[in-house]
Every structure is written in structure tokens, then in C-alpha cells.
Amino acid sequence: MAQRTNSLAEKLDREALLKMYRQLVLIRRFEERCAQQYSLQKIAGFCHLYNGQEAVAVGVEAAMRPDDYLVTAYRDHGQVLARGTPPGPVMAELFGKATGVAKGKGGSMHLYDIPRNMYGGWGIVGAQIPLALGMAYASKYKGEDRVTVCLFGEAAVNQGAFHEALNMAALWKVPAVFICENNRYGMGTPITVSSAVTDVYKRASAYDIPGVWCDGMDTLHTYEVVYEAVERARRGEGPTLIEARTYRFRGHSMSDPGTYRTREEVEEERKKDPIPKLRAFILSKKRAKEEELDQIHEEVEKEVEEAIRFADESPWPEPSELYTDVYVDPIWPEKVHA
Amino acid sequence: MRELTFREALNEALDEELARDPNVFLMGEEVGAYDGAYKVSRGLLKKYGPKRVIDSPISELGFVGLGVGAAMMGLRPVIEVMTWNFALLALDQIANTAAKMRYMSGGALSCPITIRGPNGAAHSLAAQHSQWFEPQYAYYPGLKVIVPGTPADAKGLLKSAIRDPDPCIFMESELLYPTKGLVPEGEYLVPIGKADIKREGKDCTVVAWGRALGIALEGAEMLAKEGIDCEVVDLRTIRPLDEETLVQSVRKTGACVILEEGWPYFNAGAQISDIVQRACFDILDSPVIRVTGADVPMPYSKALEKLARASAESVVAGVKVALNVRS
């Protein structure tokens, strides 16, 4: 079932709503500019854009405390920006520059910001789910009241890792929230072709934990549902599985023209765009004026432009960086380098 | 110093590290109430309670991943795999997550996990339960691979592994668990990445690690009776590998035999022989000789298993080839 807790969003103040709006616009604009920079070959490799799914990252962020932990898959630009990492070092990472969030060693799929409790950025489908289990286990072990939120696609729930981790998470009641971003396609495969159970939230019943869905095209609904689950986890009542029903507007990655979906379907989904939706809410509640929202778009435009300039002008990593960060202390004798 | 079994030495290391650091916990199948499938964790649940010693479900990928995640958050998990055969199910979390997180994050993350359990064949367990995995893990930059061959090294290296800031693959052996040796009491650390000369000699270097060390020493004793004096280098750690000690020994003896119980193709010995031939080409009188198990899945029948395994006799034969001695 979808959990309805409408009062929560009503209570959000102007500042919170504008922050959410800014994050949505920032992610959207960042991704659009990424696509452009990719075609200019400034960005290389696998690059999975988040257009359309912004409401999930932003709703989740609003539901978390800054000291809660977030971990996700390779489609991670939106999450790291929502956590508050400035777009400059994120863009620089995509450019492979020394000023990137991972010194240019991770790239698009591996974005981290540990001071902001963003723990990646992982490229193997489903692998971050046991990792999140361990993160939440560590919080419980240390007696922290911090919650781990784990995001993954709907294709990841067919991995053994998902089932193993959810069983242990439920068994040991760790403070974790597992959120499936169901955008209905794993690359070109629709969920109806890959999953016997297409209502992902129902899989929670196998572990006797709450399973709920939210409208992942609606920032406020996502916020409300995730908030309930995060606070439940924080109270020590264990994990929740949330299915955020969403849609990606672009291809799976930059190399995907998306021929497996009809134009009509994509057009239909674009009508549910989370940005106009939140804008309409803010205006209808008179929390801000049109001009103020337009102003945000202008500011974001400049911010992303500045991020690209920063990435462009940043230096490449030094050759000496090749052998750093493999071990805490390098293990190789000098001659191996040569 | 007193005499302990390899099993007791490991137990003592775990006990001391659990006592020393509250961030250390032990998790795995049967490690608690059952005292460990091979009794390595005997008494630890009773002593430290279920927060520190945790029985896991049979979910290798899941609980190794849990350990990797907990290590990423600063805990010091010791994850027991019932045997390394079963850890294949967890390989993704070891090779793709633990080994790479530090690099991919530009040094922001580290993963001080120790994953340990028995490696290699015991007796008559057939193909799926009789395999040596150290070369596979040594292949991955980011991992450390530790394979002790004596009770003292088992204790000192396990303590070092638990304290090490990087992910450590710690390989024990069912056949070594009951073997005895002198073990220092209390704080005793053996540095990771340091080989140890277990027998000095002048005629030929025999390189071994883990349970193969005992086989190498036995072979060396047999050869001594024929007047051949072998030096046995116990690598103790496969990655990082102590090239200096290895090369020094071969430069002294002028000949090198590598003993490895696992399969011959693309194994650790292949890498070691590459190091030796490059560093000692000018002084070697014969090729580096590799003594290994047979290139087949392990058969069940005693009659066949014997043929598939490296032995002291095969070490003797290998050294004689290296020294051009006719038997």
C-alpha cells in the first residue's frame, strides 16, 4: 500500500520547500549539462543520468538528518548533489580531474562525500545493499542513532545480495531504510520481463518488515513516506522497504538511445515531471512568488556553468597519483612502479 | 613460550584482540554456540557475548558484505568463512567492494576487515571442498593475503591483520589446526609482508607458505640425509610479497624450488618464479622449478587423491632437478 501522511509536507516551511526546489532544479540542470559535456567528450565512460528521478533523491534527503548515511548505485549524481556536495568537485570528478570528489579516480559511477555522509557510488548491481546492511549494523553496534538509507534500482532486487541483506537487516533490526527506485527498466528490460513480482514493496513480506510504495515523481510524497521509515528505523524498530515509483526521462546511460520504450510512454511520463509539481505546490500554498522560483533557476544556471568552468580549468591528476590510495601505506618496492 | 596448537594460537589471537579493541567483532556461520565449525572460536561467545561473537545465516555474500560495510564505518570486523570454498559466493564484495573502495574514493574510505577461514584440502573431501585460493585473492590490488604455516605465525599475523588498515585475506588450514608449536604469550605481532627463513641452507632455496611449509621442511630433512642442504623460505604473506628475503636467499643458494599445493596454472608460484628469474637470472644454473598439485579437480578416492597432491617426495624430486642431481 502507499502510505499517506499528508500533514508532514504541509508543515514544511518556506525555507525547506525552496531548498528542495533548488535541489531539484540543480540536479536537472547538472544532468542536462552533463549530457552536453559528454557529447563534447569532456566526460567519458559510463554515465547514468538522473533526469526524471530527482524527486527521489530530494525527497530522501529532506527525510534524513545530515548525519544519517546514504549509499546508492552508479546513478548517483543526484544523490551527491542532494547531500549538498558543491557541483564543482562533482563535475570535476566526471571530467577526471584532480579536484574531483575522488581525485578523478572514481568517475561518474563512484561519487563520495564522506564528510556529508554520502558513501557512494557503487557499480555492481545490488552490491551496495549488503554494504548498507553493514553500515547500519555498525551504527547499531556503536549505539549511534544514525540511519542508513540505501538506494537501488528495481533490477537489483533480483540479486541474491538483496535477499541476503534484507533477511539479516530484519533479523537484527538494523537502522536501515531500503529504497528501490523503480524506474521500470533495468537497461532495456522492463520489470514485467525480469520480475515475477512487479510490486517491489511486496517483497518486504518475505522478511516480515513494512513494505510501502511512494510516488517517486512527487518530492513531497517521497519525503513523507521516507521520513516515516527513517524515524521508525531511528526508534530501533528495524528496516523498511520502500518502492519509489519513478521514471527516467533519458536512456539508461549516455550510450542508450532508448528504443525499447515508445515515444508516447516517455511523453506521458514527462507530464509527471517532479519540478513543475513542486513548483505548483509552493505557489498554491503561497510559500514563494513566481519570481523567486525563477530566480532559483537563474542562480542554478550560473552555479552549474561555474562548475563546468571549475572542472575545465582544474588540473589532471599527477602521474604520482596512480599508485596512491590502493593501500593505506603503499606495498610496492620502488622498482615495481617502473 | 608454551606449546599451542595452530587452532589454539588463532583462538588466543582472537581472544586478545576482542579484549583489546571493542570495535573488533567476530561473525560467521557457527562461530558462536557451536564454537566454530573447526572450533577456532571456542569459548569466545561465552566470554564476549552475542554482540561481539555473532552467528550468521548461510549468506556468504551478505555477511561478508556486512563486514565490508561495517569496516568502512570504522569497525574491525573479523569475518569467518567456514572454508574458502564457500567464499566464492562473497567474491564480489571482496574483489569489487573491499579491494577497491579506497582507490575509487580517492583515499576517503578504507576497509580494515579481516576475512579468515581454512584454505586448501584436508582429506577425502573431494573437489568442491579441496581447493587453494591464495593466488586468486593475491591477484587483486587492494587486498593483503596472509597464509601462516606455524602456530606462532598464525597468532602474530592474525593480530596484525585485525589491526591492519586494509582488507586482509587470512588463510588457515584444516590440516594445520591440530599441529603444535611454541607460541609467545600475550602481545606478539608478526609484520605483514615479511618472509621468514624457517631453515637455513646453502644448496637450494625452497619457497613455501601455509601448510606447504611443513611439507617443504620434511622434504629438506630427507634431502639433508643425502647431503643436500636446503634453505626453506616461508613467505607467510603472498601479497605484499617479501621479494627482498626471497631474492637474497636465491642469490645465496643459486637454485630455487617453489612448492605450492594448489593447481599449477597461473598460480602464486608463477609470479614468484617470474620475480626470481628476473632478479637472479645471472646466477641461476637451472630453471626455477615449481612443485604443485595436479591440474585436476581433487578426486575423492584415497588412491587418486594421493597422486593429485604435492608431497615431501615431490619436493625432493624437484630440488634434485634444480640441482641437476641424479637420483
Ligand SMILES: Cc1ncc(C[n+]2csc(CCOP(=O)(O)OP(=O)(O)O)c2C)c(N)n1
Ligand atoms: C552485477 C551486475 N550485472 C550487470 C551490470 C550491468 N548493468 C549496469 S546497470 C544495469 C541495469 C540495472 O537496472 P536497475 O537496477 O533497475 O537500475 P537503473 O539503472 O534503472 O537505475 C545493468 C544490467 C552490473 N553493473 N552489475
